Amino acid sequence: MVAYKSKMVERIRLPSREQRERNLEAAGYNLFNLSSEEVFVDLLTDSGTGAMSDAQWAALIRGDESYAGSRSFEELEEAVADVMGFSNVVPTHQGRGAENVLYGALLSAGDVVPNNTHFDTTRAHISNQDADPVDCPIDVAHDPDAEEPFKGNFSLERARAVVEEHGAERIPVVVQTITNNSAAGQAVSVENTRKVREFADEIDATFVIDACRFAENAYFVSQREEEFADASIADIAREQLGYADALVMSGKKDGLVNAGGFVATDDDALFEQCKQRAILYEGFPTYGGMAGRDVAAMAVGLREAVEDAYLEDRIEQVREFGAQLAAVGVPVYTPTSGHAVYVDAGELFPHLDAEEFPGQVLACELYREGGVRGVELGSFAFPDTDRPELVRLAVPRRTYHREHFDHVVETAEAVLEKRETVSGLQLASDPVMPEIRHFTAELEPVPSSQ
Numbered sequence: 001m002v003a004y005k006s007k008m009v010e011r012i013r014l015p016s017r018e019q020r021e022r023n024l025e026a027a028g029y030n031l032f033n034l035s036s037e038e039v040f041v042d043l044l045t046d047s048g049t050g051a052m053s054d055a056q057w058a059a060l061i062r063g064d065e066s067y068a069g070s071r072s073f074e075e076l077e078e079a080v081a082d083v084m085g086f087s088n089v090v091p092t093h094q095g096r097g098a099e100n101v102l103y104g105a106l107l108s109a110g111d112v113v114p115n116n117t118h119f120d121t122t123r124a125h126i127s128n129q130d131a132d133p134v135d136c137p138i139d140v141a142h143d144p145d146a147e148e149p150f151k152g153n154f155s156l157e158r159a160r161a162v163v164e165e166h167g168a169e170r171i172p173v174v175v176q177t178i179t180n181n182s183a184a185g186q187a188v189s190v191e192n193t194r195k196v197r198e199f200a201d202e203i204d205a206t207f208v209i210d211a212c213r214f215a216e217n218a219y220f221v222s223q224r225e226e227e228f229a230d231a232s233i234a235d236i237a238r239e240q241l242g243y244a245d246a247l248v249m250s251g252k253k254d255g256l257v258n259a260g261g262f263v264a265t266d267d268d269a270l271f272e273q274c275k276q277r278a279i280l281y282e283g284f285p286t287y288g289g290m291a292g293r294d295v296a297a298m299a300v301g302l303r304e305a306v307e308d309a310y311l312e313d314r315i316e317q318v319r320e321f322g323a324q325l326a327a328v329g330v331p332v333y334t335p336t337s338g339h340a341v342y343v344d345a346g347e348l349f350p351h352l353d354a355e356e357f358p359g360q361v362l363a364c365e366l367y368r369e370g371g372v373r374g375v376e377l378g379s380f381a382f383p384d385t386d387r388p389e390l391v392r393l394a395v396p397r398r399t400y401h402r403e404h405f406d407h408v409v410e411t412a413e414a415v416l417e418k419r420e421t422v423s424g425l426q427l428a429s430d431p432v433m434p435e436i437r438h439f440t441a442e443l444e445p446v447p448s449s450q
């Protein structure tokens with residue numbers, strides 16, 4: 001059931017078809033290069049793009065900008081203790097700041113870090129400590145059709161193989177990402193979290209939860225894990241997070257703010273280390289790279305994120321969007337995640353090879369046909385992996401309404417109608433850093449063979 005009405009609005013415009021064609025060409029067929037003014041419905045990411053509540057805007061005005069001992073920080077400490085169950089917090093400018101602070105404190109060169117799937121910035125921060133990030137998803141994680149409830153789970157079997165190969169002494173940290181963002185945002189069960197806790201104890205490792213979408217994950221647990229059928233979402237979230245030794249959090253996701261993040265831990269020694277690193281890289285530990293007002297808004301956002309009405313509105317909106325797309329014949333990854341619908345462009349364009357970037361083609365066609373911006377997460381973003389050719393249509397929190405999604409579905413139908421005539425793309429520029437080429441590389445249509 002819908003849980004919000006609008007109190008402030010932002011004008012959007014659909015550019016004409018000719019303008020969209022011109023914009024695509026000028027952007028080098030890379031939608032990261034578009035100006036937001038050129039986009040009608042922006043589903044590029046759910047990160048920091050949501051709408052704050054009136055209570056958050058009120059908190060913003062009352063934010064305390066004191067360098068040390070800010071009252072807004074105390075509000076954050078209380079919110080993290082109540083909502084997540086951790087007593088020590090180090091605010092950071094966003095999630096990757098938290099990763100730098102925490103993994104810098106925990107890792108040394110040569111370490112190996114298993115995770116159900118490392119998110120890009122997690123992978124990069126672990127590599128930056130000269131440690132080796134290893135993905136341990138379960139087998140069905142990259143199967144778009146398997147109808148299992150917890151496809152985001154951590155594979156203990158794979159993690160044990162990592163121990164076999166490298167030895168427990170080289171694995172000081174085990175990470176679980178909830179929900180599993182890089183595996184189509186799939187949910188992780190509390191039972192799986194308990195097993196990862198046991199595994200971390202067996203090898204004497206620190207257990208870190210990447211909690212970016214902890215509230216969305218708790219909603220899925222309440223719907224799908226029998227043991228928790230009658231539990232409140234707030235209780236589920238506290239229970240699941242409670243198995244970890246430390247959390248990394250991006251406030252831009254389930255913190256319901258536009259910027260911010262933090263590390264949380266009950267380990268006092270680790271907390272001291274994180275504070276020292278925070279002073280070096282972020283700021284004094286009571287503001288840590290955030291404005292006091294943003295800290296205040298995040299404290300309110302964390303509490304709102306575990307409200308039943310918010311989560312039902314949020315997750316059902318995304319689920320409904322996915323169901324609408326599937327109903328018109330768009331191949332979507334199932335089950336739908338909490339923050340995005342993933343479309344299988346490989347299935348949509350079977351005539352295009354991976355080298356012709358079917359996912360990027362779909363992303364561009366959705367813009368051409370309806371001014372919709374999504375993001376490719378297939379061969380263009382992840383060269384040399386055998387992942388499906390997915391396009392992610394991420395849903396900003398509390399931002400779009402049914403009419404917006406109807407428009408996206410109509411746009412997708414228009415692409416479906418011309419699917420056989422669509423041709424591929426090829427790289428037109430050599431990016432400096434191939435690992436992150438999808439942010440900047442330019443493309444061009446493959447010249448037609450006729």
Ligand SMILES: *Cc1c(COP(=O)(O)O)cnc(C)c1O
Nearest residue numbers: 094095096119121181212250252
């Ligand atoms: C977004 C995200 C991060 C990084 O957070 P930023 O706020 O973007 O720096 C880390 N892990 C996961 C799973 C994420 O989704």
